[in-house]
Amino acid sequence: MPALQWDESTAYDLFVSLYVLHRPNQFGLRPARAAGVRSRLPAAQREFLEKVQAFLPVPLHWLYLQSAGARTAADALSALALLPPAERLPALTHSPEHSPQIIETLGNITRRQSWVPAELEVIRSHYQRRGISFNAQTLEHLAEAWAHPAEFGEAYLQALQTYYEVFFAEEEERIRPTLHRALERAQELAGRLTPEALVEELSRGVHFAEFASLEEVILIPSFWATPLVFYGRVRPNSLLILFGARTTEACLSPQQMAPEMLVDALKALADPSRLAILRLMAQSPRTPSELARLLRLRAPTVVHHLNILRLAGLVEITLLPGAERRYALREGALQTALDGLDDYIHSLSLPEE
Known part of the structure; x- marks a missing residue:
């Protein structure tokens, strides 16, 4: 590792x-x-x-x-x-x-x-x-x-x-x-998780197929990258990863009222094509081309839907050699979204009469 x-x-x-x-x-x-x-x-x-x-x-x-x-x-x-x-x-x-x-x-x-x-x-x-x-x-x-x-x-x-x-x-x-x-939290998690599991946790579902062959991973928190990641090689066997520093309750825009991850999840689920994609990925991981064939959709359309699901934290992604990617339903993500909705709805105190 x-x-x-x-x-x-x-x-x-x-x-x-x-x-x-x-x-x-x-x-x-x-x-x-x-x-x-x-x-x-x-x-x-x-x-x-x-x-x-x-x-x-x-x-x-x-x-x-x-x-x-x-x-x-x-x-x-x-x-x-x-x-x-x-x-x-x-x-x-x-x-x-x-x-x-x-x-x-x-x-x-x-x-x-x-x-x-x-x-x-x-x-x-x-x-x-x-x-x-x-x-x-x-x-x-x-x-x-x-x-x-x-x-x-x-x-x-x-x-x-x-x-x-x-x-x-x-x-x-x-x-x-x-x-x-975010850095302190990540370093605390590093004491309990393997490096690969740590990266999956911090990136909210990104797996690197070549992870085991790396000699070094540099982890850096980024506020604006959330909920996605930026990554790149700084040396042939060293991978730098900017991971999201904002929590799921925080907002990129200070004026936003509801937690952005909750809003993104509800928007992502309110589409029949994305629900069908999630259903297929719950059976097994899929590439965009496989999903396009099974659902009879254009490949760019599927990629668009996958990006929305990824933004909402509902899917995980494995980065394969080259530009190919494989997606899967992120374990526990749907229940987390439903629990977040329930918590948000019932967290508002009633005004005093």
Whole structure:
């Protein structure tokens, strides 16, 4: 079994929060709330971030390399500012998961300051093997960034600094205690669970097929990643996992009244196709293609339903080699949702007459 390592830094959530704000539906955040935060940015920087966040990953590898000196978002911004502008995009993007072919292709685009269709196909195929799909416009925006990395690096740092000033500096103080409590809880669980069981618990149902072959797993709490996880290789046999720091009772938006996991579960269950998917997965684990065939639904439709069920914590997922995934009903999840509903309904005190 791999050895466990720990880290705690608000710098991760600086980048994760930007990622979530540009994909609110994937994380259970109200689109209006996400749009409200984004609207705090000047129009030009808002449009720039909307373009680049479609292809820019959360820079787990770079953040981990900075972890000794980047305990806060301001530390991460300072470290990024110290890099020459042209080196910021490669630093934020490259990781041990990048093949020599994709590194060479992106380097060629930078040297020529242009690209050809065959290079876009190399980029598309690389990300598709990792389960990430880009449309034609996003691919061109990505290539444009690599063709002019210095301009990108300067504009990105300025936009990131503005985002920190208008939103994340205050948000950082709000989430800091939650991150610390989540780390303490995870370390306490580590004394009672195997590393694999611990990861399943912290990720709310994610299994890594290659877990036993790892030498090291680095676990880091993230407020904004909840209820999903971010993960990536920081070394060939080392896996970094950002796990959710929010409890099932907490809300991503401070204005939300009901526990978000309860609301997500009830929404997920209120659909006949998703109920049919759960029924099949209760019999045995299934891949999206198997579910699509059995239910006579389009594969993208099934993936959409599975994402909603995963967001609600009702299914668990096994990440297989490549981009393939296998889903199963998460043990006890349905009863937990029903118990949560009962507790919530009966927890309100009646007003005094």
